[in-house]
Amino acid sequence: MEAYLVAILIITAIYVLLSLGLTLQYGLTGLINFGHVGFFCIGAYAAAILSAYAGLPVIVGFLAAIVLAGLAAFPIGLIALRLRDDYFAIVTLGFSETVRIIVTSEKQLTNGVQGIPGIPRLVDGVGILSALAVLAVLLAANGAAIYAFRRIVASPFGRMIEAIRDNEEAVKALGKDPARFKIQVLVLGAALAGLSGAFYAHYIGYVSPDQFNPLVTFYVWMAIIMGGVGRISGAIVGTALLMLFLEGSRFLRDVMPFISAVDMASIRIGAVGLALVLFTLYRPQGLMGDFTRRR
Amino acid sequence: MTIDRRTMLQAAGSALALTLTPATGKAQGAPFRIGALNPVTGAGSPYGSGMQKMILAAVDEVNAAGGAGGQKLEAFPDDTQTTPQAAVLAAKKLIEVNKVKAILGTWSSGVSLAVVPLTNDANVLLMNTSGAPALSVPPANAKGLSYRFQATNDRFGRAFAEIAVKEGYQRAATMAFNNASGIGNTTGFKKAWEAKGKKVVEEVVYEPNQSSYRAELQKVLAAKPDVIVMGSFLPDTTIILREWFQTGAKTKWIIPGWAANPQLIAALGLEATEGLISVDSVSNENAPSFKRYDALHQKVTGQPGASNVYAAMTYDMVITLALAMEAAKSADVAAINAKIREVGNPAGEEVFSFADGKAALAAGKKINYQGASSVLDFDQFGDVTPDFGVFFITKGKLERRYVVKI
DSSP, X not given: OHHHHHHHHHHHHHHHHHHHHHIXXXXXXXXXXXXXHHHHHHHHHHHHIXXXXXXXXXXXXXXXXXXXXXXXXXXXXXXXXXXXHHHHHHHHHHHHHHHHHHHHHOXXXXXXXXXXXXXXXXXXXXXXXXXXXXXXXXXXXXXXXXXXXXXXHHSHHHHHHHHHHHOHHHHHHTTOOHHXXXXXXXXXXXXXXXXXXXXHHHHHOOBXXXXXXXXXXHHHHXXXXXXXXXXXXXXXXXXXXXXXXXXXXXXXXXXXXTSOHHHHHHHHHHHHHHHHHHHHHHOTTOXXXXXXOOO | OOOOHHHHHHHHHHHHHHHHSOOOOOOTTOOEEEEEEEOOSSTTHHHHHHHHHHHHHHHHHHHHTTOBTXXXXXXXXXXXXXXXXXXXXXXXXXXXXXXXXXXEEEOSHHHHHHHHHHHHHTTOEEEEOOOOGGGTSTTTTTTSOEEEOSOOHHHHHHHHHHHHHHTTOOEEEEEEESSHHHHHHHHHHHHHHHHTTOEEEEEEEEOSSOSOOHHHHHHHHHTOOSEEEEEOOHHHHHHHHHHHHHHTOOOEEEEETTTSSHHHHHHHOXXXXXXXXXXXXXXXXXXXXXXXXXXXXXXXXXXXXXXXXXXXXXXXXXXXXXXXXXXHTSOOHHHHHHHHHHHHSSSSEEEOSHHHHHHHHHTTOOEEEOOSSSOOOOXXXXXOOOEEEEEEEETTEEEEEEEEOO
């Protein structure tokens, strides 16, 4: 039981890193990024290729994952930041699909649809201790990300990006260039997603293009909407809640064996959908959002 | 009503506590636990539900015959959602929480490749129905705990080549859906075809979910092949064949059975589908074990057993496992693993059901279980080699002309 709980916590921590990146981009700056999984994918493949094929130390793969995902966000920012809202959302969605098709097609580098098996684990060994060690590393990474996040929010930079979210025209009128800040935010969020991807690759041990479909992006969106947009605690609680829905349903079947597996799948998706509807109706600011005012 | 953050958190917390309360207390008699980890949702959903039902039904059959190796079996069903991440968490749950000793029925190669490191670490058996060659060898099968009940994609390709030779084709072209299974079929074909000294005149790999495949088709037809070998699925095959029929070209087609099926005929009509060759691994249809399986499948799903070859495989998984337990007289995984080839491979009395096998073992005989899905003889990699049925579509019916053995 403990090892399974640790496994859930590890996956949750990986998703929290993703949610933090999106919170920075959407929650603080108002960038509707529907292509988050693209950066996640770049990070996962960078780590996988460098450690499983090139045999380099794990840390090199991690650094490459962060840097490459961040760099990938830069040109997207240049092209797309002239676009606002929905247009930006469509460009990013297109970007993540492009990444997936590149990964599928570049067989020499990525082994195409067959995927890359045998990615080394972060911590060698079997059993709960090595899993706990992985979790500890992940928690440390999350802690560092949260610390950096808080520093950003408290800084002039943080106030600037929130101002861009609230009224971009006013920011321009003050003589500031929103595009520059948006690119920086996009790169930061993408780097976090890349880091998350590296952890994912080393934990699952196998990457293939079909793991990086838009569903991952929308899981992260569900998490931050349920948790509360623009808050660190929202990203964490929302992700935990999402995992509870997705994983908790496995246990429902042990308690209620008369539910068939097909029904269970429908119930799982239905429950998440219902939760999203109820949140939008009764708590649009999310679980951890500011409950004194309704936006 | 106002709901503040604390109330919400408390509610969420108690919901968490409720869900995580494990359903223990069913441990009396300590049954041998197996996990039924199947693609109930996602791309494998047409098969997963039936696969899972047949595992549960086979467990009932074994238990009704008094259990295996002095123990009853108990199955824990779960869903891979046909994605590696969900499958990894499900496998962790089955191994850690339900303490299963074997996981049965993982379907797509991506899922099996992601689950096999976990089963190896935990010394748990894995029986899969995936096609990828990588599953046969280390690191995936480093401990020899993984068994494959489906033909590898490579074997499918070899069967295609045998058929193309038998039909007297000379200029073959291939079209493959861009995923592991599609490409596996056509590369397997190419290898076997070229080994026979023939040439592949054109190869095309196409992306899924297109509304038209005219460009790809023209490229293939420009090479003037006499047969096109497909590694494809139903939706894309439907579009490709419709566009091909419109061109008026007179090429022959060899298509995997999961793409060239009655739904394809219904979509395209009699004229366009006349003479297509559909190839599928055939269940061991004349064996009494298939008749048992067929009756059971009818009972639990309302469909004929031949409609889901993977369900026949998962049924055989339980029977094979139970016979190995009976032969080992133990619930120890290593002891069971040592007996799997002994009860499945030749040099032994052919048996067709768990009860017969159990009786023969009790009489001190060696047995060779003949499965419903194939004769189930495992090679050194834990792979089986089923036979392939060659179906010609004539007047809208799939007509089996012959069977290819490779």
